[in-house]
Amino acid sequence: MQLTPGTRLKSGACDTEVIVVKAPSQDLVITCGGSPMAAPGEENSAELSPGLNSGTQLGKRYVNEDETLEILCTKSGEGSLSIGDSPLKVKEAKPLPASD
Amino acid sequence: MNVITLLDMARNCFPDRPAITSGSRHFTYEDIFNLSGAAAQQIRNSEIENVSLVDISSPALPIALFASAWAGKPFAPLNYRLSSSDLTGLLDRISPALVICGQNYLNQIRPSSKLHQISSEHWLSPPRSETDHPQDWNSDPEETAILLFTSGTTGGPKAAILRHRNLFSYVTGSVEFMSAGPQEAILTAVPPYHIAAMANLLSSIYAGRRIVQLPNFDADTWIDLVIKEKVTHAMLVPTMLTRIADRLEARRETLPTLTSVSYGGGKTSRPVVEKILNLLPHTNFVNAYGLTETSSTVSILGPKEHREAIASDNPVERSRLGSAGLPLPTVEVSIRDRQGREVCPGQSGEIWVRGDQVSGEYKERESQLTSDGWFKTNDGGHFDTAGYLYIEGRLDDVIIRGGENISPGEIEDAILTHSKVVDAAVVGIAHRDWGEQIAAVVVLRQGTEASQDEIIEHVRSKLRSLKSPDKVLFRDELPYNPTGKLLRNVLREELAGS
Structure with missing residues (x-):
């Protein structure tokens, strides 16, 4: 999508x-725990695939390999985030001092 | 993408952690979320376009911001110090509106069929029938979250548009979610209609840092509150910093809990920064530069640079205390000449800013961004060779004497290095032969005296004679607006009349 x-x-x-x-700009399918993610209102239920259960962390930003995709985890869960066979990785940002 | 998501994440993570302290009242993240939900229902039930707030800081402020976001209406906090007719003028531009109003300001607002007024107290205690939350919120990133009337030291106020995507990317790009420890608390003394208050609210909620509100700033009350609430963080505008430094010195307080202070929102005098660094050696100081139109901070001078500068005898390193630091990693900053070409380090030009947090849009006007997304700040500045940004002031304030462009900031800095001077402002005044002349208005340390020639000589010893003032006037204080911006136009008018 x-x-x-x-x-x-x-x-x-x-x-x-x-x-x-x-x-x-191209279509992408983000999967979590091995099955495609969908809009919150849509009917979508699946089993957690074995080995794809490393979990998501609230407030972490996840990116694909070339960092063209960036998503923010707003609710944590048990599944792992991927696109196809490539897992998304946590974006590490240098902490900034509080400025306001 | 909606700023309410930031609060939703926080209350999912730490529902019972205190979020807001106002006097003896405390509100948890869950409280703020529930009250915002109930208030959002109220907004949805009334036929209005915008939500406004005419009051000092109180718990009504976060509820107003988040409820507006939840209900999908722009939030436009107004300056409660404005005259009744000025307030009416601004409310006309955002009506039909719901106006949340403090007890002391109810009479300031002229009744109109297009304004639904509600007192701040009533806003905080919704009737039982309206405690249901709307189930969801709109997450269209293009929706307007906040409308802020820029304080504009010249001309009429413009209503800067900050969209959800601007604020959301600012907060998630510069703040690590729930990175604050449970003991952390930030003292907020800026009024609600200032961009720093909005950014402070969103950033602190997302970081999990309790906000302690101080509605009416006074240096002694501020110091007392830091001690009482074991405050760890604070954000200050320059005038506040000056007054706090004086009171800290007089009271010999050291504020051991205070680990971090950020300051910005105007030019801060170097001697004041040096003084407060010496008074609070354990505190990390951050100088932030930003504008309403850029969702607050775009560059930061961090604690390490402050410490290195104050410890150095080298004038170049020490002068870094006057710098606005390095651009945020999520923002591009470029210095351009009048033709829009990038200039080299060391050369002055206009500061241009680009990034997701940059709005550069005003209500009732076309977008001010260039076709490739740059916002021209109208601030003059330059980079040094190490990439540190120096702000030289508004381009409108540049003095043109005999065809030479002279920026007042540099001359003010030079005057402020004089041991008898506590504050200084430099403005251009019309002159028949030169176009403009340089006038300096100087505030001397109490109990000291200095002559016009002494000040002129001092500047000449620091800068080229081209930049020394033609005229020096002495005053007991300089005119500032409530958020610490020097009112140069007031000085210009006064000097033109004299």
């Missing part, structure tokens, strides 16, 4: 919810 900043997605396999911060 075409993802745009602000798109919200929910896992069918666990409690994970994310919001898209940055997305490339």
Whole structure:
């Protein structure tokens, strides 16, 4: 599906919810726990695939390999986030001092 | 993408952690979320376009911001110090509106069929029938979250539009979620209609840092509150910093809990920064530069640079105390000449800013961004060779004497290095032969005296004679607006009349 900043997605396999911060122009399917994520209102239920249960962390930003996709985890769950066979990784940001 | 998500995440993580302290009242993240939900229902039930607040800081402020976001209406906090007719003028531009109003300001607002007034107290205690939350919120990133009337030291106020995507990316890009320890508390003394208050609210909620509100700033009350609430963080505008430094010195307080202070929102005098660094050696100081139109901070001078500068005898390193630091990693900053070409380090030009947090839009006007997304700040500045940004002031304030462009900031800095001077402002005044002349208005340390020539000589010893003032006037104080911006136009008018 075409993802745009602000798109919200929910896992069918666990409690994970994310919001898209940055997305490339081509269609992408983000999976969580092995099954595609869908809009929060949509019917979507799946089993957690074995080996795809490393979990998501609330407040962490996840990116794909070339960082063209960035999503923010707004609710944590047990599944692992991926695109196809490539797992998304946590974006490490240098901490900034509080400025306001 | 909606700023209410930031609060929702926080209350999912730490529902019972205190979020807001106001006097003896405390509100947890869950409280703020539930009250915002109930208030959002109220907003949805009334036929209005915007939500406004005419009051000092109180728990009504976070509820108003988040309830507006939840209900999908822009939030437009107004300056409660404005005259009744000025307030009416601004409310006309955002009506039909719901106006949350403090007890002391109810009479300031002229009744109109397009304004639904509600007192701040009533806003905090919704009737039982309206405690249901709307189930969801709109997450369209293009929706307007906040409308802020810029204090504009010249001309009429413009209503800057901050969209959910601007604020959301600012907060999630610069703050680590729930990174604050449970003991952390930030003292907020800026009024609600200032961008720093909005950014402070969102950033602190997302970081999990308790906000202690101080509605009417006074240096002694501020110091007392830091001690009483074991405050760890604070955000200050320059005038506040000056007064706190004086009172800390007089009271010999050291504020051991205070680990971090950020300051910005105007030019801070170097001697004041040096004084407070020496008074609070254990505190990390951060100088932040930003604008309403950029969702607050775009560059930061961090604690390490402050410590290195104050410990150095090297004038170049020491001068870094006057810098606005390095751009945030999520923001691009560029210095451009009048033709829009990037200039080299060391050369002055206009500061341009680009990034997701940059709005550059005003209500009732076209977007001010260039076709490739840059916002021209109208601030003059330059980078040094190490990439540190120096702000030289508004381009409108540049003095043109005999065809030479002279920025007042540099001359003010030079005057402020004089041991008898506590504050200084430099403005241009019309002159028949030169176009403009340089006038300096100087505030001397109490009990000291200085002559016009002494000040002029001092500047000449620091800068080229081209930049020394033609005229020096002495005053007991300089005119500032409530958020610490020097009112140069007031000085210009006064000097033109004299």
